[in-house]
Amino acid sequence: MLLVIDVGNTNTVLGVFERVAHRPGEDVTTDPARYERLVANWRVGSHLNRTVDEYGVIFRNLFSMDNLEVSAVHGIVISSVVPPLDSVLRQVCERYFNTKPLFIEPGVKTGMPVLYDNPAEVGADRIVNGVAAFEKYGGPCVIVDFGTATTFDCISKKGEYMGGVICPGIGISADALFQRTARLPRVEIRKPARMIGTNTVGSLQSGLYYGYLGLVDGILERLVDELGEETLVIATGGLGSLIGTASHFIKEVDEFLTLEGLRIIWDRNQSFRREATPKVAKTPAPAKPLNAAAKPWPSPKAPKTR
Secondary structure, X not given: OEEEEEEOOOEEEEEEEEEEOXXXXXXXXXOOOEEEEEEEEEEEEOOOOOOHHHHHHHHHHHHHHOOOOHHXXXXXXXXXXXXXXXXHHHHHHHHHOXXXXXXXXXXXXXXXXXXXXXXXXXXXXXXXXXXXXXHHHOOOEEEEEEOOEEEEEEEOOOOOEEEEEEEEOHHHHHHHHHXXXXXXXXXXXXXXXXXXXXXXXXXXXXXXXXHHHHHHHHXXXXXXXXXXOXXXXXXXXXXXXXXXXXXXXXEEEOOOHHHHHHHHHHHHHHHHHHHHOOOOOOOOOOOOOHHHOOOOOOOOOOOOOO
């Protein structure tokens, strides 16, 4: 099995992919295993004060709840936007799963050129989403990820990561409102029964929901104008279904897009390692380094990928 982990500022999402049978014509001795079927997924809080053992116990208990064997995990891939947790999770993987994880970072083969001025600034989750969206839906496309922050990531028709937009998430917006107004109560963020609120709670829910929906559609309208009418917009993230189903521009809601992207990048790096290792040669040639792959995610010192 393959364990994929997406570490966000608020939540950490885990998924387990099961190995599938080799396709006809594949060499079972040389072709790497493919993990395509998502058999379990969980969401836990991203807490900086948790120890390695606390995370280890949580992860193992999640496996136990779904009757999955920890020993069956043969690979782990992680995308993280919380650097202080990277060391903790690396130790969790090595201590509790006996596996060294692959972190999505500069030098990892993604197969997607990055056109950002400084590619190292792009969050790992944004690259992962872009890879998955282009693989599943093609381009041009825009991925809207509703997390702590809401990100809009633009992928060209040729599969290039072009850049995007970052704005405060709806949860941050709601927290700011509640913290700065003494008499307004904290309310659940959800679609209200009607636009015109007839009480304080209804009015707040209407303002938060439809106000944020207007922000999302306003940004998407301009992005689609710039990218072209054929642009497909995909929503993902914790609130993807809540906002995405009411948007005029979002056509797909893909809850597990990030998990799929992690699986795809894992597969690409396993295939590259196999191809980079010579099978039979009179004079053994050194294996190519990981960052020698065609169009990898550039390192901080690498020039902008074109």
